[in-house]
Amino acid sequence: MAMGDRLDLGVLDEEADRKDRSFEEIQEQRPQIPPELDFIRDIPMRVSVELARTSILVKDLIRLSSNQVMEMDKLVGEPLEIFINDQLVARGEVVVINDKFGIRLTDIVSSMENSGQQR
Numbered sequence: 001m002a003m004g005d006r007l008d009l010g011v012l013d014e015e016a017d018r019k020d021r022s023f024e025e026i027q028e029q030r031p032q033i034p035p036e037l038d039f040i041r042d043i044p045m046r047v048s049v050e051l052a053r054t055s056i057l058v059k060d061l062i063r064l065s066s067n068q069v070m071e072m073d074k075l076v077g078e079p080l081e082i083f084i085n086d087q088l089v090a091r092g093e094v095v096v097i098n099d100k101f102g103i104r105l106t107d108i109v110s111s112m113e114n115s116g117q118q119r
Contacts, residue, residue, distance in 0.1 A: 049092075049103055050081045079106055 033041060052072030064070065079091035082103060092103040 045084050046086075048083045048086075050083065 052074040054070060054072050056070070079093060080103060081088055082090040082092055082105070088109050090105045090109055091107040092105045095102045095104045
């Protein structure tokens with residue numbers, strides 16, 4: 001998948017779908033793992049989603065107080081990054097379903113693109 005191509009899983013296509021469905025209903029639509037790969041089901045993975053990053057000196061961190069704003073390295077609307085075991089695998093956008101946050105994948109990162117973008 002080329003950068004900028006959108007991965008549409010067909011799960012949240014219409015506005016009405018977004019409001020009327022639950023995460024449980026969406027999970028039921030996921031493709032099943034083929035029997036020959038069933039052994040991978042119980043392998044634990046750490047999935048994390050990164051909104052943005054910044055670097056800060058300790059002296060500046062100590063000076064922070066409630067209600068202060070820390071500038072980050074991304075602009076509003078830029079995609080979030082999805083990591084599995086600290087390896088960038090996808091980008092996406094936030095969705096809300098029944099007052100819970102989720103991530104819609106918009107781009108799967110190629111192995112070539114990923115080689116230089118570890119955390």
